[in-house]
Amino acid sequence: EDQVTQSPEALRLQEGESSSLNCSYTVSGLRGLFWYRQDPGKGPEFLFTLYSAGEEKEKERLKATLTKKESFLHITAPKPEDSATYLCAVQAAGGYNKLIFGAGTRLAVHP
Amino acid sequence: NAGVTQTPKFQVLKTGQSMTLQCAQDMNHNSMYWYRQDPGMGLRLIYYSASEGTTDKGEVPNGYNVSRLNKREFSLRLESAAPSQTSVYFCASSEGGDRGYTFGSGTRLTVV
Numbered sequence: 712e713d714q715v716t717q718s719p720e721a722l723r724l725q726e727g728e729s730s731s732l733n734c735s736y737t738v739s740g741l742r743g744l745f746w747y748r749q750d751p752g753k754g755p756e757f758l759f760t761l762y763s764a765g766e767e768k769e770k771e772r773l774k775a776t777l778t779k780k781e782s783f784l785h786i787t788a789p790k791p792e793d794s795a796t797y798l799c800a801v802q803a804a805g806g807y808n809k810l811i812f813g814a815g816t817r818l819a820v821h822p
Numbered sequence: 823n824a825g826v827t828q829t830p831k832f833q834v835l836k837t838g839q840s841m842t843l844q845c846a847q848d849m850n851h852n853s854m855y856w857y858r859q860d861p862g863m864g865l866r867l868i869y870y871s872a873s874e875g876t877t878d879k880g881e882v883p884n885g886y887n888v889s890r891l892n893k894r895e896f897s898l899r900l901e902s903a904a905p906s907q908t909s910v911y912f913c914a915s916s917e918g919g920d921r922g923y924t925f926g927s928g929t930r931l932t933v934v
């Protein structure tokens with residue numbers, strides 16, 4: 712069964728304190744791995760897509776990496792505006808664009 | 823561009839009542855999806871429509887029906903609401919490729 716597990720469930724950081732979020736997945740043939748950001752009361756917003764092990768993508772203070780079993784979202788020198796829930800999702804080969812989501816990591820960055 | 827528009831934003835139903843959640847996208851996407859989001863469980867797929875005229879069940883379809891009215895609109899109907907259907911419902915659309923889904927802002931539904 713295709714499955715996505717994110718850890719930790721919640722993370723509290725001080726402004727400027729770098730850290731990483733983990734997304735472990737089990738899927739029968741990975742077509743793509745997606746990261747989204749979700750602010751309270753809003754829908755998820757797209758951040759990155761990764762397709763193969765070793766691939767990395769960056770956007771401002773965020774960098775996403777991918778291995779054959781997991782993905783990391785690295786946050787460098789975070790600011791309070793980075794506070795949000797970060798969702799990871801996988802698309803299985805043959806799954807016709809269907810995404811399977813993890814439960815998310817709630818990140819709080821304090822000044 | 824408005825992207826994906828969901829109505830209503832909030833709704834309270836009594837057990838046994840019915841309602842339809844509306845979703846429309848203006849990006850000319852072929853695929854549309856309905857998810858529900860519950861605390862600690864992430865987003866779970868209810869139904870999806872790969873293209874106009876087709877619909878398929880997702881992970882948690884029981885108690886729901888859908889209609890792909892045209893390429894733009896995909897509605898979700900609760901025929902007889904139950905407290906277990908209290909959740910936040912998200913509609914999304916996609917054209918495949920690099921950007922995954924575009925989500926609406928959600929409908930927060932409470933069934934009492």
